[in-house]
Amino acid sequence: MAKIVIDGIEYEVNPNNNLLQECLSQGLDLPYFCWHPCMGSVGACRQCAVKQYRDTEDKEGMLVMACMTPASEGSIISVEDPQAKDMRERVIESLMISHPHDCPVCEEGGECHLQDMTLMSGHNYRRYDKKKVTHRNQYLGPFINHEMNRCITCYRCVRFYDDYAGGTDLSAQASHHHTYFGRHEEGVLESEFSGNLVEVCPTGVFTDKAFSSNYARKWDLQTAPSVCTGCAIGCNTTPGERYGSLRRIVNRYNSEINGYFICDRGRFGFDYVNSEERIEAPLARKEGQLAVVPKGQLQSAIDTFQGSDVIGIASPRASNESNFALRCLVGDENFYSGISDAEHEATQLILSLAKDSAFNAPSVRQIELADAVIIVGEDVTNVAPRIALALRQSVRNKAKELAEGCNIPQWQDAAVRELAQHDRSPLAILSSYATRLDDIASDIVIDSPTEIANIASAVANRISGHAPAASSDEASVAQIAAQLIEAKRPLVIAGSTSGSVSQLQAAANIARALNEKRGDVIDLCLLVSEVNTIGMSLLVNERNSLGAALEKISNGQTKKAIVLENDLYRRAAKQKIDEAFQKVEMLVIDQLPSATTAKASLVLPSTSFSEQESTYVNYEGRAQLSFQVHRNHAAALPAWRWLSDQQSGDIESLINRCAEEAKNFDKLDDLLPDLNQFVAGMKIPRQSHRYSGRTAMKANLNVHEPKQPVDDQSVMSFSMEGIPATKDSAVLGAAWSPAWNSNQSISKFQEEINGDLKQSHVGELLIERNETGSYLSLDQRPNNLNENLQVAVAYQIFGSDELSAKSNTIQERMTDAYVALSPKDAKSLDLNQGDSVSLDGNGNIAIACIRSKMKQGTVAVYCGDNDIDRHSLGTTIALSKVTEAKMKRGIQGLIVSDLCEEGY
């Protein structure tokens, strides 16, 4: 800690940071543009000028850029100095010279950092009377709007998109006052993190296109702290609602998980909530058709699904509460897993590894600290995108180390990058196809799934001789092993989505070997596919797999089943499910119609993630509470409510009961905000104090305004009144602070810049690590050595997740199911790029996608939005060309590095 003096007041600061960061950490207002808490300083905008004095004798002082000056011991600075203020005012005046007169028709208006900083700096009149520079805009795809006139050339967009997120198709072009930020030609922004440009850009150059088509100002959005349900990471988000529809999702800061950024699936994959297809009322089968159940008959219809022979099938996308309520209803023995058998097996292994004290499940922040990484078989960018972004930061640890050696502070972003050039920390990727992280990888091995497991075993064996013997002629094994041994903080990544337990086992062996060799706790990041796969699996008995449930049905041991928020056609082969459904009467609870609801005898509508308060457990076993944002205006109820007695009770008592009764869940009730801190019974408002239109929005229906809806379930209220979020509230929805209307106001809520939030919860790690384990022997399935091709399963960020794939915005980026294969295999099968291909000749049709880096003899199958029945595919398949197949979307939107363009 160092002591510095700012405007005559002494502060204790961290000398490793710059003055701007420390001024903001101390809660002072100092305008800035180009600096970003996560991206360091480049000193481009000159906005954060302050006066620095040599010593107490120095009365003159000199102007310095706060973001480029270290907060070293004994510094004396002045933020309020008239000369410094004058400089800041002039700087913003010149930045604003060509800014258009657009604020009323700009989506950023009202949450614009440029507006805030202009006001803070005191500039109010354009004295320059010459012409404004203008620019043409570009089409940047379905996510992002481009309005280049508004640019103030702070370079934040390219620093995020290129330097931070590894994008290649956005760049700064031309020079001086002609500087242009865009693509080399119009087209879809390729990066999976392009949506963050909306939040990174301090003005309205990049705005949210989907939000613009259904727009409301920030102050008009009803918000609450929520958790993204797009994948197993559980990024924190703030969804916003207006006039009964969900309008947008923005990032919500969580120091342990997502920090300042989320992926495009999380940001744009929500509008299924507003879908017209949502199930609005309870439906029962009458003469073969589903019809709305009359109110009086509903309870008796539900009551038929009670008794000791009713089984319940859980869901990885339902909350802990819903799964727990189902378990309470049907009993432990009759409560079955809702994921495919292969995934169930992998998840059980992940859970046993999660209890092992030799490992640590790293949070996203901890992943950024890793300085040697091996990924075994996972396509991280498409399965858990935010972790891919963290891995891009982890390879920069080499650069940071070099900078430390040269005495360059870490926040000197441009200098650190210049110094390191292309020197990166090692990242080894073992995969069946080229991934989106290949550009930063030090070693890339592309091979068949079985061979990947073998190579990973060889790495483990190389690290420690105690690991099961495995031999591989892969040249990089020794190098990868050495890198992992030498690293300060190695990280092993694997997961259940690769579809191969042996890869998971091999990855665990690498981590175990590292633990044995190094003696420290090893970061082992095991990914699962859905938001609550871990939470659901913690509630289910190990032997209660979905296969066991289907067997019970086909044996006739049960005639009735309750299926919770799950389309079982995505979980097992269609033929098996069809057979089972003929023998069972089903109660299905879900939000949207699916192939499963179509077979149900009773369908109950459930609320979406933004319409209920719930908890989810992410890949590391971290439970997080997500609040209700808005009400469902149809008859939908949270699934747990349908499953509880008389549909009553409140969520808090359910969470408390779950914490008491369910094993591993004892910390769940710690997530609930402490009710004792509320002043005079006031709740936390979901609406901002500027929320508009309260007495007019429903006046067309009835001029007598309805009472504000009461939320007796939650610590939050559907109102503008209550404890102001800026002061005492225990939860933080949309960040706002006086003079800070943009998302940059988050600094006012942090303990220090990039630290924890003062009033928020980073979640509770549920699983205790107190067991010791041993090496696993690889469970290699026998490979039928025939002419067929080995199958690896591929994922796409836009399409593989069930619910986000129902969102219109995401659908614009989705592709059809495809089979990726090597040029040689394509040639021998006489396939051209884009041809339709039949898989095993059983009706599954995909598009041939010839990729130059595929291993000959291996194909990667992407199943689309369950367009291909993935569970009916074996470990090997035969392909044949079909001529008359009509595909919906094609694969033109596919973003991979090694597509053979020839003939396409």
Add this chain to the structure above:
Amino acid sequence: MVRLIVDTLLSQVRTLWLVFMKLFQKKDTVEYPDQQPYMFPRWRGRIILSRDPDGEERCVACNLCAVACPVDCIALQKGEMEDGRWYPEFFRINFSRCIMCGFCEEACPTNAIQLTPDFEMAEYVRQDMVWEKEDLLINGTGKYHDYNFYRVAGKKIEGKDKGEALNEAAPVDVRSLLP
């Protein structure tokens, strides 16, 4: 005692006289509604939405009037025309809540919402005091005749390309090497 009686009588007579003399003075009472009072142009009465000099809707649905409104009686939703203009899909004022403070007019960046000298807004049914855009939108510029927001704004709309707004240079050619 006598003095008191005389004073009282005289006072009565004086009062009668003064009232009688009022018969010959100009009347203050206005025979409303047969006779209409003069309303000052800046009187804050019934709210209208105006059009720009080209006859297009001035309102760009920026929501500033709604947020400025102290009684929250304005609600609207932004929409976007095919030509690129923003417009309110619906625009509703609940006049039974409106206090005619004029904050909306002050907040309006396009001179679209204006208060007029009309005050005759009484209704027998309160529901009739909820006005929609069709009721508010007039066929004229209101008090401000010349202002057209899109001539000043940088946003491109049909008929006004980039660089054609007031005080704008032609769009930059990014590929040019000239200084």
